[in-house]
């Protein structure tokens with residue numbers, strides 16, 4: 748983080764946001780809908796920081812991307828994957844309840860953002876819960892009636908692990924220029940034309956062939972190893988480094 752972004756971040760106040768709804772999305776991911784007392788407008792791709800504080804004063808801060816589209820209700824949706832040996836994500840999954848207040852601050856993040864003015868086509872590449880900020884872009888694109896050609900290449904473990912699967916399948920069949928390409932690393936897709944292997948350069952080339960023209964922006968999000976692999980594969984497939992933006996979750 749640069750000094751400037753650390754200063755900006757420090758100026759964004761914490762607030763106690765109430766959990767208004769919890770929705771199980773997959774066996775490992777739950778969505779938490781928060782109503783901040785001072786609602787804020789975010790851009791698609793931004794995140795919040797979430798802080799838990801124990802009675803002895805010990806606190807843990809983690810970042811979570813905002814899944815909701817900008818301009819929606821004032822509630823924000825976070826989709827959190829449970830890491831078995833984690834500190835914050837198991838607490839959210841097992842202890843947090845509707846009605847609880849949890850400290851959040853946001854919106855944060857200035858580089859992993861898409862606005863309508865940025866145009867397209869877009870190539871979005873996500874691994875697991877790395878879909879979350881890309882989903883905000885996809886939902887925003889739909890909410891403004893954009894027909895910017897957009898291809899989502901999403902890597903998940905199994906068909907059941909595909910976050911927002913029904914919503915993505917519905918968007919894929921809507922004919923508005925959005926298409927979904929799934930790759931399952933531990934399973935087989937229920938659709939023809941999907942893949943069952945880790946992302947590689949050949950898969951990126953096939954994704955590019957499904958777009959009408961070369962992408963103007965490429966967004967890649969997921970765990971650190973996932974982002975490294977997908978970024979290397981994108982470069983090997985001939986995409987230029989300056990059009991690629993990445994967001995890395997964890998170590």
Ligand SMILES: Cc1cc2nc3c(=O)[nH]c(=O)nc-3n(C[C@H](O)[C@H](O)[C@H](O)COP(=O)(O)OP(=O)(O)OC[C@H]3O[C@@H](n4cnc5c(N)ncnc54)[C@H](O)[C@@H]3O)c2cc1C
Nearest residue numbers: 809810811812827828832833834835836876879996997998
């Ligand atoms: C900008 C940003 C946005 C993020 N958005 C989301 C989001 O939308 N949804 C979401 O679920 N997570 C997201 N994360 C990751 C999140 O901040 C936490 O890192 C994650 O929830 C783990 O926290 P924890 O306290 O449960 O685990 P920790 O106690 O921090 O870590 C436990 C173990 O898991 C490893 N680890 C940490 N994170 C990951 C990871 N993502 N994958 C694999 N291993 C990991 C650690 O090295 C450690 O060994 C985001 C991270 C960043 C930086």
